[in-house]
Amino acid sequence: MTVEDVLQGYASRGLLRNFQAVSGDFGFLWMNHKPMRLQWKPQTRTLVFRDVAPNVPSRSPMDREIRAFLSGLASADRPPHRRVDPAQFELFAENRKSQVSIGLRLKDGSEAEAAEKLMLVIHEVFLMLHDRWLEYMHEEFGASLE
């Protein structure tokens, strides 16, 4: 299974809308009305949700909290289905011009596993943002303030 197979599966089930795939560059709508972009680079075996959290200043409290949250996902006390196993994947966040991208570099795991895992990671990141950064979610993603 490829990354595209995994994403196409979600699109077929109706979870992703406006799904488009062009040479390892995938676009779709998922949890809100903002288009999301996922890149798969087979050369570096890297899968990245590009600019998934916009307008987060580098080294800001929110930036630090996102990184700490991602680090926690590799913790050994998490159940296997919720854990990003450091032996298989390196989970990373990049902040370029206040645009946070989140991705996985594959070590041992398959690209299909990586795609499933990264979808879950982004889902959990958004749960955390809804819980901790309500005003941000209101301003950037149109979440209800009330």
Place this chain on the structure above:
Amino acid sequence: MSNTDDTKKQESRRNFLKLATVGAAAAAPGLAEAQQRRGRNAAVPAAPPEVEPVVPNELKNFKTAPLPPINFPMTGANLFGRACLAEGVGAMFCCPGNYGVINAVANHGIPSYGGRHEGTMVSAADGFTRASGVISTTSGTEGPGFTNMISGLAAAYVARTPLLLVASNMRVADDDTERGIQVMYQQPLTEGIKKWGKRLITPNRTAEYLSYAFRQLKTGIPGPVHLDFTAEVANYRIQNEAELGYYGKKALYRTESRPAPSAGDLDRAMSLINAAQRPMIVASTGVFYNKAWDALKAFAEKAQIPVTESGPQFGRFPHDHPLCAHAAGGSYASVDLVILVGQYCMPTAGEFAFPPAAKYIRIQPEAGDIGRNMPIDVGIVACENLTLQALTDRVRGTDRAAWINEVATAKRAFYTQNDEYYRIGKGYTDAVHPAVIAKELGDFLYRGKLPKEQTTVVSGGYGIARYVRRCLEAHRPGQVINGAYQFGSIGPDVGYAIGAAAAVQLGAGTQAAHKGAPVVNITGDAGFGISGMEIETQAKYRLPVINIVYNNNAWGTWNTYANAPHALHMYLFQENVRYDKMAEALGCHGEYVQTPDQFLPALQRAYDIARTQNIPSVINCQAKKEFWLREQFAPGFLGKTEPGITSYYH
């Protein structure tokens, strides 16, 4: 006595008389200003003797008065009262107006409550039905009385509350004129916020349309019904039973039959359930209105599937049950199969915390809504109760110990976080932090001297709700009313509490075992400012409600605009407003709590007064708005996870 003293006394008497001529509404500050304008320091008039609100004999004794005989020929209004009685309408909440109808309902012996504002009375009816599962009716007069009801109706609609809203209307003969006052069409204004509605204009078809109304209220996915009674219909005289045709007998115009699940649907559901490693049941609105809690428990226990809740009330599954996942939000992202039972208000992708790979089974009695917002893997169009029974028959016992342990770990983490919030909140000693109210209220209700399943709670407010609902528990159906559910109203909490307390007072539906117990209502100062006057209605009917007002001197969203001085003032109130004194003036007990250590004793006093005297209270908890600023006062304004204990959107 000196001349000087006599002169002062005369001045004092003169001033008192001047004050009296201004009228009863003249206020002390106005007098002081008048004295200042006269340029002298006039003596303060003697205080009038203190008087307290009194419940008059007409209110004390009406329940013992005999009901008037109502026979044919009867008015359309009386026919409505008769139909409400036959269909088991549990209570009416109204304001004067629509006189024929409200008097008819009361004269049929249906418990009736008259309040101050039609909007709050709709909320009271909504609260009654959410707490009891018994349908209620609410009434207002034509024109402004009716338009006051619209917001409450919208909240009832999204909560899928089967309540019957009736309003009077002017004569059909005057349609499209402005003869007199209040001529208007009502039904277009409730478009999109009712399950069904009808402007009654054909007098001899009134019984037929009442049968439409009760079919809508009693079958399928519930929702409110709006009837407007034109004067011709309310006043029409029905000569005899024969004139009603078969519409006079409910067994002939509706059925108690419920759709059963098909074998094929059950097979498809079972194959997903058998394949799932980490399934979870979301027990929602349909479980409550179909009284499916026993079937739910039997299915969950046999299949070993954890249960969480969503919806406008909680308690369909006991919160201290080992399989309860209501407070285990941290485990939701592990779920691989979601079984939505009666989840009428459907979230979109990402709003429930279940992961993208989770599969969905959705069970509800109507097909029209299945597949809205979220893709489903198996849809079962059937009664929730019958479906859970059928699934219990088919499911095999499965060992899910690892999954149940993961859920239990998430629950412990949640409660540990609550304890940490309490520790931090208790450290703020110059005002009452919401974590203190939440934790100490929870301990008082569930871990103290009271039976944990006794007290019905209306969980309202905005920011305060995000703390308090974390500590609320429901051990039987209808024990917690999720006030702001889906519509997000700020203001109806006192109304919901009237309805919930009436249900408890009457022992209606799910409240039967706890008849007469005190009720707790949590609200904020913004909401209390909208409907607080209705505590007079609570006092009038001796509804023992303990109203906890979280008073942070601001609307809940103030912090978003903290750095916008030209806008900020719109979000703030005067500080230290004494809602407790207002309560005392309206015949309630008042408490003013300014420090954390004062809260629990005040709660105990209010509870004792509620229990022994049936007198409602207001506990005015003085907080400060800055508690929402996380960087200054951790943990600040809290977020939420859905479904489960912190949910109120879906």
